Amino acid sequence: MRKTELHITILAIILTFNSLRCLGQVDSAITLEGVEILSIRQSAASPGSKSLMINSSMLDRFAGGNLADLLAAETSVFIKSYGQGSLATSSFRGGSAAHTAVLWNGIPINSPTTGQVDFSLIPVNFFNNSRIDFGGGSSLWGSGAIGGVVQLERKAEYNQDLQLNVSTQIGSFEQFGNQVNLSFGKKKYAGFAGIAYRNAKNNFPIISKVESSNTLLQRHSSFKQLSVYTDHHFRVGLKNTLSFHHWSMLNDREIPPTLLESNNQSTQQDASHRSMISWLRTGVKTKLESRISYLNEEIAFVDPKAQIDSKTGFESVILQSELQYQIHRGHRLIFGLSETYTTVQGDNFSNRPRQNQAALFASHLYNSKSNRFRTNISIRQELLDLSFVPLVYSGGLSLTATDWISFRIKASKDYRIPTLNDRYWQPGGNIDLQPESGFSQEVGSDVRLSNNSWNFSFSPTLFNRLIENWIIWLPSEGTWSPQNILSVWSRGSETTTQFGFKKEDWVFTASISTSYVVSTSQKPMSANDQSVEKQLIYVPMYSGNGNFSIQRNNLSIAWIQNYTGYRYTASDHSDFLAPFWTSSIHASWYRNSPKLNTTLFARINNIFNQEYQLIQNRPMPGRNFQFGLDLTFKHKSKNA
Amino acid sequence: MRTSIYIAIIFTLIGCRTDGPPIDIEPIIMSGGGEVIISNEGNYQYGNASVSIYDPISNTSSNSHYESVNGTKLGDVCQSIGFKNGRAFIVMNNSSKIIVVNENSFEWQSDILGFVSPRYMLPINNSKAIVTELFTDSVAIVDMNDGRIDKRVFVGGETENLLEVFGKAFITSPDRGQVYILNTQSLNLIDSIEVGLGASSITEDVIGRLWVLCNGGVNGAGSLYCIDPESHQVLKAFQFEDETQSPWRLCMNASNDTMYYLNESIYKMGIHSTVLPTEPFVKSNTHNFYSVGFNPTNNELYVGDAVDYIQQGTIYSFDQSGTEKANFKTGIIPGEFYFR
Numbered sequence: 004m005r006k007t008e009l010h011i012t013i014l015a016i017i018l019t020f021n022s023l024r025c026l027g028q029v030d031s032a033i034t035l036e037g038v039e040i041l042s043i044r045q046s047a048a049s050p051g052s053k054s055l056m057i058n059s060s061m062l063d064r065f066a067g068g069n070l071a072d073l074l075a076a077e078t079s080v081f082i083k084s085y086g087q088g089s090l091a092t093s094s095f096r097g098g099s100a101a102h103t104a105v106l107w108n109g110i111p112i113n114s115p116t117t118g119q120v121d122f123s124l125i126p127v128n129f130f131n132n133s134r135i136d137f138g139g140g141s142s143l144w145g146s147g148a149i150g151g152v153v154q155l156e157r158k159a160e161y162n163q164d165l166q167l168n169v170s171t172q173i174g175s176f177e178q179f180g181n182q183v184n185l186s187f188g189k190k191k192y193a194g195f196a197g198i199a200y201r202n203a204k205n206n207f208p209i210i211s212k213v214e215s216s217n218t219l220l221q222r223h224s225s226f227k228q229l230s231v232y233t234d235h236h237f238r239v240g241l242k243n244t245l246s247f248h249h250w251s252m253l254n255d256r257e258i259p260p261t262l263l264e265s266n267n268q269s270t271q272q273d274a275s276h277r278s279m280i281s282w283l284r285t286g287v288k289t290k291l292e293s294r295i296s297y298l299n300e301e302i303a304f305v306d307p308k309a310q311i312d313s314k315t316g317f318e319s320v321i322l323q324s325e326l327q328y329q330i331h332r333g334h335r336l337i338f339g340l341s342e343t344y345t346t347v348q349g350d351n352f353s354n355r356p357r358q359n360q361a362a363l364f365a366s367h368l369y370n371s372k373s374n375r376f377r378t379n380i381s382i383r384q385e386l387l388d389l390s391f392v393p394l395v396y397s398g399g400l401s402l403t404a405t406d407w408i409s410f411r412i413k414a415s416k417d418y419r420i421p422t423l424n425d426r427y428w429q430p431g432g433n434i435d436l437q438p439e440s441g442f443s444q445e446v447g448s449d450v451r452l453s454n455n456s457w458n459f460s461f462s463p464t465l466f467n468r469l470i471e472n473w474i475i476w477l478p479s480e481g482t483w484s485p486q487n488i489l490s491v492w493s494r495g496s497e498t499t500t501q502f503g504f505k506k507e508d509w510v511f512t513a514s515i516s517t518s519y520v521v522s523t524s525q526k527p528m529s530a531n532d533q534s535v536e537k538q539l540i541y542v543p544m545y546s547g548n549g550n551f552s553i554q555r556n557n558l559s560i561a562w563i564q565n566y567t568g569y570r571y572t573a574s575d576h577s578d579f580l581a582p583f584w585t586s587s588i589h590a591s592w593y594r595n596s597p598k599l600n601t602t603l604f605a606r607i608n609n610i611f612n613q614e615y616q617l618i619q620n621r622p623m624p625g626r627n628f629q630f631g632l633d634l635t636f637k638h639k640s641k642n643a
Numbered sequence: 644m645r646t647s648i649y650i651a652i653i654f655t656l657i658g659c660r661t662d663g664p665p666i667d668i669e670p671i672i673m674s675g676g677g678e679v680i681i682s683n684e685g686n687y688q689y690g691n692a693s694v695s696i697y698d699p700i701s702n703t704s705s706n707s708h709y710e711s712v713n714g715t716k717l718g719d720v721c722q723s724i725g726f727k728n729g730r731a732f733i734v735m736n737n738s739s740k741i742i743v744v745n746e747n748s749f750e751w752q753s754d755i756l757g758f759v760s761p762r763y764m765l766p767i768n769n770s771k772a773i774v775t776e777l778f779t780d781s782v783a784i785v786d787m788n789d790g791r792i793d794k795r796v797f798v799g800g801e802t803e804n805l806l807e808v809f810g811k812a813f814i815t816s817p818d819r820g821q822v823y824i825l826n827t828q829s830l831n832l833i834d835s836i837e838v839g840l841g842a843s844s845i846t847e848d849v850i851g852r853l854w855v856l857c858n859g860g861v862n863g864a865g866s867l868y869c870i871d872p873e874s875h876q877v878l879k880a881f882q883f884e885d886e887t888q889s890p891w892r893l894c895m896n897a898s899n900d901t902m903y904y905l906n907e908s909i910y911k912m913g914i915h916s917t918v919l920p921t922e923p924f925v926k927s928n929t930h931n932f933y934s935v936g937f938n939p940t941n942n943e944l945y946v947g948d949a950v951d952y953i954q955q956g957t958i959y960s961f962d963q964s965g966t967e968k969a970n971f972k973t974g975i976i977p978g979e980f981y982f983r
Contacts, residue, residue: 263690263719265739265756308759308778430861477951478931482861482889529929531950531957540953573975575954578691620690620719 042109043292043325044143045134045154047337047366050377051399051413053137053447053464053497060512060552062127064561064589066604066631067172067180067201069228070153071122076548076563076587078135079497079518080151082122083541084617087176087205087624088226088256091123095137096466097493097522097542098150099473101419105153106144108248108279110296110321112155113147115345115358118422124254124273125155126199128170128182129232132156137497138466139443141417142381142397145341145362146438149417149470157195159236159246163188165638175627177204191238202227207624209262210614221622223267226256244283251276258306261620269306275299290327296320315349317423337366337381347423356427360420361386375403387420393440407452414444417470421485425474431484436474439487443468458503467494469525477528491539493522510554517547524574534574541618543568545582557594563587572619583615600635677940680731680981682721683974686953687737692721693974694733694749697958699941704971706955709733709742712749717742723979725764725772727787734761734774741774743790746983753790758783765805765812767827773812775802782814784830798823798832803843806853808872813853815842822855824875834875839866844893848914849900852878856893856904859883865890865906867919881919897939905935909946909961925965936980943968947977 041049055078065073071091075082083100084091092100101118104111113120133155140148165187172180184197205224230252237245252275260267281294301316325339343360364383371377382396397415404410418440426434447464473489501514522539538544545568552561568582591604605628612625678698683706685692694717697704709717718738725732726746732755733742741755741764760777766787767773774783774792781795782802800819805812811833812825820840826833839857846854853872859865865883867890870876883890883906890906902912908923909932925946933956934947943960950956956977960968 261688261690261719263716263735263738264688310778475951482887528951529931529948531930531948533954534951572689572691573954574951577955578689578975620688 043290043327043337044109044339044366047368047379047381048136048140048143048152048399050368050379050401051411051445052140053411053445053462055135055137055499057127057130057133057135059131060561062131063591063602063604064563064606065127066170066602066633067182067199068127069123069201070125070127073127074122074135074153076565077550079499079516079546079548080135081518081543081546081567082617084123084623085621086221086224086259086618087207088123088203088224088228089258089621090121092119093122093151093153094542095150096468096495096497096518097491097520097539098468098470101147101422102150102470103153104140104144104146104148104151105155107155107250107277108281108296109154109292109294110279110298110323111145111147111343112277112298114300114422115317115319116315116347116349116423118147118419120153121273124228124252124275126182126201126228126230128184128199129197129230129250130155130157132158137464138413138445139397139415139417139468141395141419142364142383142415143366145383145385146360146392146418146420149419149439149441149443149468157232157234159188159193159234160186160195161188161193161236161238162190163193167636167638168633169636170631170633172629172631174203174629176207176624177202178629179203180631193236194234196233197231199230199232200228205259205624207622207627209622210612210625221259221624223257224259226254228255229253242284242286244285246279246281246283248279248281249277259621262622263620266308267306268308269304269311271305272303274301288329291325293322293324295322313350315347315351317345317347319343319345333370333372335368335370337364337368339364339366345423347427351428352423353427353429356423358423358426359386359388377401385418385420387438392420392438393418395440407450409449410446411448412444412446414442416440416442421474425485430482431476433485436485437472437487439470439472439474441468441470453503456505458501460499460501462499464497465495466497468492488526488528490525491522492525493520495520495522508555511552512554513549513551515547515549517545519545532574537574537576538571540571540574543570543582545569558592559590561589563589567615567617570617578619580616580619583613584611585613585615586610597639598637600633600637602631602633604631604633605629606631676983678983679936679938679945680724680983681947681958681973681977682724682733682979682981683956684720684722684736684976684978685717686975687720689975690716690719690738691975692717692719692735694721694724695973695977697971697973699938699943699960699969702969702971704973706972706974709744709749709751713744713751715751721978722761723763724981725766726981727766727772728769730787732764732772732787734764736760736762736777741785743787755785755790755792757792762802763804765807767807767812773805773814773825773827775805775814777801777803782825794830796825796830796832798825798835804845806845806847808847808851808853811872813845813870813872815845815855817841817843817858817860820857820860822853822870836868836870836875836877838868838870838877838880839863841865841889841891842868843891844904846893846895846902847872847899848895848902849898850914852914854893854895854902854914856890858889858891859886862886864888867893867904883919892935894935894937896937897942903935903937903944905932907932909935909944925961934977934979936982938980938982940982945980947973947980949976952976 061077074080081094093103105120136152168184170182180201182199186195206220209219235247254273258269276299279296284291298319303314322342341362345358362385366381369378379399385392395416399413401411418438420438421436445466450461452459472487498517504511522542547566549564565585570580572578587608589606593602681695683693693707694709695706718735720736722734722736731746739758743752762775764774772785781797784793800816803815805814814823822836824834840860841858844856853870855868857866864886867881869879892905908927909925910920911924930948933949936945948957956973959970
């Protein structure tokens with residue numbers, strides 16, 4: 004589909020939906036500024052930023068699912084997936100998978116060996132307070148926060164009855180999901196413990212033009228995922244909060260063959276364990292947050308055909324401390340330090356490479372009295388194995404001009420250090436690599452209009468970014484080796500539009516996100532290189548999603564529509580993947596009583612059985628169904 | 644409200660670049676004789692392997708030739724092509740099969756299945772062929788008429804390139820650094836010759852000797868061996884000095900007295916030379932040379948540039964003095980040349 008055609012389609016949708024005039028969002032999904040309680044760094048990151056809360060409606064629609072599916076369907080983040088249950092990585096604003104920093108309670112959980120996070124392994128149900136920050140944020144969040152930041156968090160719920168939540172999902176292709184969550188809060192304690200198990204045979208029929216008309220089922224594609232999560236918060240005295248967090252995951256999956264492979268017997272097992280102790284002290288003018296965490300991950304990959312049996316693992320210890328001090332009314336200073344020590348081992352590393360990252364940052368935050376004008380300036384210096392990486396800085400400004408429109412502007416210098424694979428992989432690792440770095444700018448606006456029965460919000464953003472020293476692996480002297488070769492210019496626009504309308508028992512909501520990203524390589528790699536000034540491979544120029552829901556009393560129905568444009572699979576654009584539309588419908592019913600909340604849901608994914616691929620020759624499932632039941636038992640404690 | 648909605652619409656639709664791929668060029672039709680067939684490996688698991696046809700006389704080429712003719716994708720990693728009795732046998736490494744097509748029209752005839760990771764095919768008579776494999780430590784004996792694997796002959800290592808001399812197949816083994824010798828009548832392993840690690844290319848010179856080029860494996864230095872196919876003795880061995888170099892892709896000129904190989908740049912060496920060449924025949928400069936073939940029809944050397952491995956390659960042809968004669972685009976990662 005060509006651009007014009009796409010535009011006409013989008014226009015048609017918008018006009019249709021415009022004529023209804025009554026779509027929108029009236030529930031608590033829109034986060035009101037000033038209402039959320041932000042962490043120290045989050046409050047500094049906020050001026051000038053575009054951010055998106057992963058709200059409860061999104062979480063409900065993806066109950067029992069993984070973050071990759073949620074982000075792909077509900078946000079403008081592009082998810083590059085090898086298939087259901089397989090590796091899924093993100094691309095923000097034309098960045099690479101390693102250009103998304105994923106933070107868990109403030110600490111980065113990107114793999115130090117690949118720089119990436121596999122979003123298919125992150126269950127959504129543990130994190131009810133997650134957000135996405137778009138754009139560069141290295142000065143606050145560190146290496147890799149170039150395209151965007153995904154923050155995974157869970158709210159501490161004090162003074163809450165004992166709740167036992169049991170939920171189960173059944174889906175096509177022998178998909179099963181089960182979760183048990185227990186939460187409890189008193190005046191000085193908030194605790195949560197959850198366990199989730201998900202498995203699927205995943206033998207979906209392949210709708211494909213490649214093979215003949217007889218139905219071919221996806222083979223060797225099953226997966227099992229077990230996750231355990233717990234949070235404990237203790238209020239000590241009036242000023243201190245001590246928290247303990249732990250998150251473990253065990254995943255076992257088969258790697259399916261591509262459409263043109265006859266078979267594949269590879270399997271992959273991922274195990275990760277993450278623990279953290281954090282301490283928050285809140286004074287009159289100061290606030291101090293410190294945390295220590297230990298991360299341990301191991302990936303075992305077995306390919307009997309190629310006689311590969313490899314294990315790669317790493318351990319990290321991360322120490323972070325942030326101090327916020329109010330110097331004057333409205334003015335706050337923030338100082339932070341961070342120390343990360345990582346060791347990695349595997350068949351392709353010799354002598355257990357170690358890495359030491361130490362960073363210092365400082366930030367100034369200003370909030371005008373009315374909170375209409377907010378600014379931030381931040382600066383960060385990191386030392387990688389005691390050598391300086393580029394000094395980075397950022398400045399952001401938010402201005403609420405009237406009660407219905409606000410503006411934001413942000414500029415930053417960002418960086419990403421080379422991964423441990425880039426530096427130490429044998430053969431090929433290049434210890435002399437420079438960090439990737441570059442500048443980005445963005446401007447945006449947020450329009451919010453509402454009255455008692457309807458609301459409307461519209462947030463356009465324009466961004467621009469140039470990253471130098473972008474690392475790619477190229478053959479050099481007979482072996483593949485990473486080099487600081489590319490220079491990538493990304494620019495584009497994003498919009499988020501929401502409508503909400505409420506009449507009597509009816510609530511209509513609609514939201515549309517669009518993304519236009521031009522991400523081009525600016526420098527030729529060699530004499531013949533035809534990729535210069537062409538869109539990077541696997542970055543869609545156009546993508547968008549829409550979400551339309553109707554709710555009446557206890558029943559709600561949502562239609563989720565996604566569009567992904569052309570993605571090139573050859574850097575000179577000689578090969579590509581076709582654009583596709585997918586549609587899903589989600590219906591849910593709930594009933595709440597003092598002792599028991601019940602929710603039932605049904606979902607149809609890819610209603611029109613659209614054949615599509617996110618990675619060349621990796622088929623995606625056609626129409627499929629999911630059903631779920633969620634029960635929350637509440638026990639009223641006597642003194643609550 | 645209304646204004647903001649219009650602004651929203653305009654903004655939602657903003658975009659100044661046309662999306663969409665370039666339009667395909669119509670494939671040329673093989674005129675018969677003198678064409679160059681190029682197997683393009685494509686990327687592992689991308690399924691973008693292809694075959695290109697080039698006509699040196701008109702300087703025109705046709706890419707994705709198999710797909711144009713048959714309407715289906717070729718498959719995953721096209722390693723090589725074997726030819727016998729008017730048929731071409733396209734060895735699809737990661738699709739684990741051999742696609743049999745008409746040699747001239749490239750129309751699909753059949754698939755030979757049951758391989759694991761096939762590399763090269765050598766027909767030894769009108770019905771049988773030997774197919775080397777990367778992972779099975781054996782070679783497959785294929786019945787080309789029945790289109791199936793007759794049996795496997797265990798050799799003990801990876802097998803790569805092969806050729807037949809004096810009723811014996813000489814098969815290189817990269818991981819074992821061996822040349823395995825199979826009797827093509829009895830199909831028994833009769834001997835092996837130790838050469839260097841990373842043994843891949845094998846070729847025959849004008850006086851009947853075999854040359855085996857070894858890339859040295861992952862960390863070793865490359866080597867070049869000259870072998871007597873009758874006595875199975877190593878006649879000469881040349882050692883490359885620098886461990887970071889990986890020489891490969893050995894080929895002979897039309898009179899089989901001069902060899903060419905790739906070691907980033909292209910090197911040329913006479914078969915009677917006592918030393919390895921130090922100066923390249925054609926310098927790679929910033930090119931990513933990946934393949935070499937000698938066209939006996941016009942005495943030109945064809946060299947494939949794989950660029951960044953994820954875009955169309957370029958083929959250059961050079962005359963005997965190393966002067967560029969022509970260049971043309973091919974598929975992704977041009978691997979082997981066949982001159983018909």
